[in-house]
Amino acid sequence: MLAQMLYRGGLRSLLSCPFSRFSNGTVVRPGWLGRPRMVSALTNEPSNPLLQSAHNQLTRHACASSSSRNDLLPLARQPFGIELCGKVARLLNGNGVENLLWGSHLMATYTVPVVIQELAFAIPRSQVHTAIDSLEAEGVSLCRDRSCSWSRWQETAWQRSSDQKPAHFHLDHGEAGDLTGPDWNTVQLHAMEDVLWEVSAEGRGVGFSNGMDNDIIFANDPGLRMGSPLQGWGRFPASCPGVRLPTWQRYVEALILLALSSDGYACTFWYGELCHAAEVGNPDRLGHPTFTKFLKGLSVHPQSTFRAEIAEARESLGSRLHPRRGS
Numbered sequence: 001m002l003a004q005m006l007y008r009g010g011l012r013s014l015l016s017c018p019f020s021r022f023s024n025g026t027v028v029r030p031g032w033l034g035r036p037r038m039v040s041a042l043t044n045e046p047s048n049p050l051l052q053s054a055h056n057q058l059t060r061h062a063c064a065s066s067s068s069r070n071d072l073l074p075l076a077r078q079p080f081g082i083e084l085c086g087k088v089a090r091l092l093n094g095n096g097v098e099n100l101l102w103g104s105h106l107m108a109t110y111t112v113p114v115v116i117q118e119l120a121f122a123i124p125r126s127q128v129h130t131a132i133d134s135l136e137a138e139g140v141s142l143c144r145d146r147s148c149s150w151s152r153w154q155e156t157a158w159q160r161s162s163d164q165k166p167a168h169f170h171l172d173h174g175e176a177g178d179l180t181g182p183d184w185n186t187v188q189l190h191a192m193e194d195v196l197w198e199v200s201a202e203g204r205g206v207g208f209s210n211g212m213d214n215d216i217i218f219a220n221d222p223g224l225r226m227g228s229p230l231q232g233w234g235r236f237p238a239s240c241p242g243v244r245l246p247t248w249q250r251y252v253e254a255l256i257l258l259a260l261s262s263d264g265y266a267c268t269f270w271y272g273e274l275c276h277a278a279e280v281g282n283p284d285r286l287g288h289p290t291f292t293k294f295l296k297g298l299s300v301h302p303q304s305t306f307r308a309e310i311a312e313a314r315e316s317l318g319s320r321l322h323p324r325r326g327s
């Protein structure tokens with residue numbers, strides 16, 4: 001089954017990265033790399049006191065006060081996780097950049113035990129330059145080196161070449177960066193029009209949210225699951241405001257549209273993301289019968305018959321696919 005073959009960033013991590021970190025902070029060796037382990041979904045409030053305690057440990061220092069050791073570090077040297085995520089989101093918010101969490105931090109927030117190698121946000125294309133200026137003012141410099149590992153991966157693997165290349169910034173993680181290859185520790189800004197074109201966040205303001213049943217929520221929304229040490233971190237603590245994300249149903253719909261709109265490696269990449277995000281929610285929450293049917297089919301159809309499902313979904317969704325599909 002496709003879901004068993006792929007995991008987020010699989011090719012990138014397996015071929016380029018001798019070690020990787022999971023969202024719970026664990027560093028794993030190559031022999032452990034495979035599909036991130038999935039465990040049974042938790043209820044919103046774990047009844048097991050051990051899980052509650054573990055979650056508290058996971059998030060205790062997130063967005064902490066000035067006593068946090070990370071607070072003493074320049075932004076570019078702070079480790080991945082809830083704290084850095086909150087700081088960057090609030091930095092963008094403060095400069096009026098309408099951002100939604102994307103990438104592996106988003107998956108971790110939905111309790112997917114994903115490999116964390118980047119901090120990504122989707123922002124309106126019109127605000128890219130403002131966002132770059134905001135980050136550079138905090139000492140996080142835009143990468144202009146087209147020969148860095150991440151740039152070369154983007155150039156050679158990505159098929160939809162007409163997409164705006166995500167702006168990326170390298171973090172200085174020192175020894176930790178050496179484990180994974182320093183080039184891979186990036187903050188990325190993706191054009192909302194290229195990844196979340198149906199989630200209309202632009203023009204609504206950085207404080208806009210409309211609830212779990214709609215489009216956009218905050219990462220500390222009480223409706224989000226709490227994570228555990230075996231999963232992604234789940235819901236952000238109440239002490240970490242300002243991080244917004246697409247609701248699970250809008251996120252999964254976006255991944256389906258991205259997969260159906262892409263070819264080659266990009267298509268494989270998005271299916272990999274979809275397989276994992278799909279396991280932590282209910283397909284019946286999706287906003288169109290084709291999405292629901294496609295997601296359910298993903299888990300039951302062998303690969304040999306899945307091409308027909310793809311073709312049928314593309315036909316059904318038509319104009320909702322990316323306008324530059326296949327270019």
Ligand SMILES: [Zn+2]
Nearest residue numbers: 143148150151
């Ligand atoms: Zn670079």
